[in-house]
Amino acid sequence: MARTRRPLIAGNWKMNGLRADGLALAKGVADGVKQAGWSDRDVLVCPPATLVLAVAEAVKGSGVLVGGENCHAKANGAHTGEIAAEMLHDCGATYVIVGHSERRADCGETDAIVRAKAEAAWRAGLVPIVCIGETLAEREAGKTLSVLETQLKGSVPAGSTAANLVVAYEPVWAIGTGKTPTTPEVAAAHAHIRKVLGGLTGEAAQFRLLYGGSVKGSNAAELLAAGDVDGALVGGASLKADEFLAIAKAA
Template sequence: MDKLEAKESACLSLSSSRIGGMRKKLIAGNWKMNQTPSQAVVLADALKKTVSGKEAAEIVVCPPYTALIPVRDALKGSSIHLGAQDLHWEDQGAFTGKISADMLLDAGCTHVIIGHSEQRTYFHETDATVNKKLIKALAGGLVPIFCIGETLEERDGGRAFDVVKKQLEGGFAGMKDAGHTVLAYEPVWAIGTGRNATPEQAQEMHAFIRKTIASLFSAAVADGMRILYGGSMKPDNAAGLLAQPDIDGGLIGGAALKADSFYGIVKAAG
């Protein structure tokens, strides 16, 4: 898949983001720093064999950079989209260790995760750098999966909604249109801990996020934007979370590393 094909695939993803006036669910697997290229191909092959192409949810997988092209090739002919875990806001230059939007498009990516809590916590990601990355991704034709969420300290301190609002305002600063951004609410205290927000807690925050998007852009933009839940979603709790009116899918971590558990979440989205 070349850059033009990747952009066309991203456009197809966007055009099918609503079904019968309703937001289409999206299940994205974030493989994080797991899976060598050979291991990633095995997982991609297993997913390809499991997915029928008639699922109610859109499916995206985000392998490490070294596995993007092998996974792209393994998924060829399937309905599964390819995403990356980050990008830089510059097109090229002396930015050792970084990757550009053009590189991702050339590798066949249609989506890219931006502002993940682990990037914020360990690698000094800020609302300002998230903003630059969002602008670059949208300009390049990639679909950003823009992550937001509070820590346990912030939630227990009664600041969860203020923190999330600030992240949204900072990430979308100066942007007249949210474009075709997908949001992912990831309560940091529920990532990789086995602890997760109740469906009611998650819905409360998702509804707040949608209201905030309406205030930043418009009610129409807010109504059309998909908001994923990203805090330890698994096959056994996915149905309850995905049944909530403002939860439009999941950004899946650990459960995305096994084809059967990941597909269990995809089925729950149906």
Template structure:
């Protein structure tokens, strides 16, 4: 992990909550008042909350991110938001290629790559998600799959200085299952190696690699202590500010 790299604790709320949840940023800060130089907090609510959440988080040292965006700037794409539209809400991050979107909404590696390019051009920071299925892991193909996803999901014009990667073993999301610490360390080391090949060691060493997959207060400390784990992309535990604050306190 690069020197002076902050630990990023990101909560992906998926399709949960309502506008009253914008107060959760203040609730979190009340539970975790310390504004540490070593940790960054990111809340990723559903799209209808983005602007209100960004406003509510001002002065609290909490960032706000979208869960997806389209790769095109404008057009006949009913129900979609462009990266520029996301930027107008005050959000500063966008999650891209989450396994649920890859499985249910047709987000291919190449589409994630064009979205990543659009997000960076809009001045936002993409969190590009990669991860293997249980079948792929049991077949011994986890590193191959993750490496292929990285190669296909990061565009040729990507700025490695404005990029976050999230490793999410698909079979561990929402299941309560967690890979062994050794497995997590191995994949994160592999990802760092792929990034080094792509961007060079100087840039790659400063790219945050998050772990996502049933992260909770009970296992976060051991996971976050790993050398190449620079934070966590949290699902269920990120909906409850007490759990999120408990995880942040372990950094």
């Protein structure tokens, strides 16, 4: 059966890149996407907040989309050091990552906070990419599917549709470690996520589900071919244009 969901390859730059580095990387990705002429997949880069505006201007007209790595739940106010979804939108972003495991761990973000941020993204006209994933201890205890279900039910807002929200599954233990689940394990996790979404929305079959966690050019084709995988949320490999483009090509 032919794939009906449009693949999305998203790069999460994390806390990397000064202006010169970021612009060079953005230009490399933009040039590669333009040269490839893809019309059947979406390519997204999510730079740190300091680079969103410059990167959005650098990739304009290339087809490359731009997103933020995080946003606050409020539109404005006394929240020193935070960035509102409206600010990201104002800089040219169309997506924003919320609930990444590094935010959940480093900043204590709960499912409720993640849900509020996803709703804030909608308020600003952005599509949130809601991240979920289990730790190594949870996987070894056989709790992977229950953890994913709990996080989904707590993090995905009411009113979510395939057009206004993306879900990214990132096993915490696979991020930046070079380790990845087996393809059947990835497929099983994604199938469970889609099943849980079926109880939350009438559009579960249309939702784009991304896999993240040590995705690189050499394993992208296999991971992206797993059942119910509609793209990737790429970390370290998104910092090299050639590597990121190889992953996008695999989609």
